[in-house]
Amino acid sequence: MSLGPYAPFIVTSYLAAALVAALLIGWIAIDYRNQKRRLRELEESGVVRRSGRSATES
Amino acid sequence: MTLIDLANPTGFRSLTARLLPFLAAATTILLLVGLYLSACAPDDYQQGATVKIMFIHVPNAWLSMFVWAVMTTSALGTLVWRHPLADVAAKTAAPIGASFTFLALVTGSLWGRPMWGAYWEWDARLTSVLILLLMYLGLIALWRAVEDPSRAARAAAVLTLAGAINLPIIKLSVDWWNTLHQPASVLRIGGPTLDRTFLVPLLVMASGFTLLFVTLHVAAMRTEILRRRVRALQMMQARGVSGEIGAAPRASQPA
Numbered sequence: 001m002s003l004g005p006y007a008p009f010i011v012t013s014y015l016a017a018a019l020v021a022a023l024l025i026g027w028i029a030i031d032y033r034n035q036k037r038r039l040r041e042l043e044e045s046g047v048v049r050r051s052g053r054s055a056t057e058s
Numbered sequence: 059m060t061l062i063d064l065a066n067p068t069g070f071r072s073l074t075a076r077l078l079p080f081l082a083a084a085t086t087i088l089l090l091v092g093l094y095l096s097a098c099a100p101d102d103y104q105q106g107a108t109v110k111i112m113f114i115h116v117p118n119a120w121l122s123m124f125v126w127a128v129m130t131t132s133a134l135g136t137l138v139w140r141h142p143l144a145d146v147a148a149k150t151a152a153p154i155g156a157s158f159t160f161l162a163l164v165t166g167s168l169w170g171r172p173m174w175g176a177y178w179e180w181d182a183r184l185t186s187v188l189i190l191l192l193m194y195l196g197l198i199a200l201w202r203a204v205e206d207p208s209r210a211a212r213a214a215a216v217l218t219l220a221g222a223i224n225l226p227i228i229k230l231s232v233d234w235w236n237t238l239h240q241p242a243s244v245l246r247i248g249g250p251t252l253d254r255t256f257l258v259p260l261l262v263m264a265s266g267f268t269l270l271f272v273t274l275h276v277a278a279m280r281t282e283i284l285r286r287r288v289r290a291l292q293m294m295q296a297r298g299v300s301g302e303i304g305a306a307p308r309a310s311q312p313a
Contacts, residue, residue, distance in 0.1 A: 003107045006172045013111045013165040017118070020157050021270065027153075028277050035284035042291045047298070 067283045081273040088266035095259035115165040117267035125155030130222040133215035145211030150278035156194035182231035183239035193221045
C-alpha cells in the first residue's frame with residue numbers, strides 16, 4: 001500500500017484518532033478506578049448507604 | 059430486566075457490567091475490519107490516497123453531531139421526564155462528543171491542506187463545527203462550575219437544547235452558503251453518490267466509531283453513577299461529623 005506524497009497527512013490523521021481514542025479510554029478507566037477506591041475508603045471508614053447496601057456493588 | 063430497571067442506577071450498572079465486554083469486543087472487531095477495508099480501498103482518481111482520511115474524518119464529523127443529538131434527548135429527559143439517568147447521560151457524553159468534534163476538525167484540516175491548499179478556512183461548515191466544539195467545551199465548563207449536579211443538569215439541559223439549533227446549520231451550511239467543503243455525498247435525498255468501494259469502508263468505520271461512542275458512554279455513565287455515590291456518602295459523612303461537633307458542647311454543659 002503506497003500512500004504517495006501525502007502520506008504524512010494520512011498517517012497523522014489516523015494517529016490523531018488513535019491517540020484521542022486511547023486518551024478517552026485511559027481517562028475513563030482511571031476515573032472509574034479512582035471512584036471505586038474512594039467509595040471503598042468511605043465504606044471502610046463506616047459511612048454506608050441508607051439502604052445498607054455496599055455502594056460499590058454491581 | 060425491564061425498561062423500568064434501567065431507570066434505576068443500580069439496575070443500569072448491573073446490566074451494563076454484563077454488556078460492556080461484548081460492546082468493547084464488537085467495537086474492536088468493527089474498527090479492525092474498518093481499518094483493513096480502509097487500507098485496501100483504492101486511491102481516488104482526483105484525491106489520490108488522501109481519500110483514506112475520509113474514513114476517519116467523516117465518522118468523527120457525524121458523531122460530533124450525533125452526540126449532541128443524544129445530549130439533546132437527554133436534556134429533554136432531564137427537563138420533561140426527570141429521568142434519573144438523563145443528566146448522567148448528558149454530562150458524560152459531552153467530553154466524548156468534544157473529542158469527536160476535535161478529531162473532525164483536525165482530520166479535516168489535514169485533509170484540507172493537500173486538497174484546498176489551506177489547513178483552515180473561515181467558511182460556513184468549518185466555522186459552524188468550530189462553534190460546536192466551543193459549545194461542548196462550554197457545557198463541560200458549566201458542569202464543572204456548578205457543584206450541585208441537579209442544578210448543573212438543569213442549566214446544562216437548557217444550554218444543550220439551545221445549542222441544538224446549530225445541528226441543522228452544520229448539516230445545511232454547505233447548501234446555504236458557498237463553501238470550500240463538498241456537499242453531502244452519503245446522507246442525502248436521492249441516495250449516496252459515493253462509489254461502493256469507498257462507501258463500504260466508510261460505513262464500517264462509521265459503525266465502529268458509533269459503537270466506540272456507545273461503549274465509552276456506557277463506561278463513563280457507570281463512573282458518573284459511582285462519583286455521585288461518593289458525593290452522597292461524603293455529604294453523609296460531613297453531616298455526621300458536623301452533628302457530632304454540634305452535639306459535643308451541649309453534652310459537656312454542666313447540668
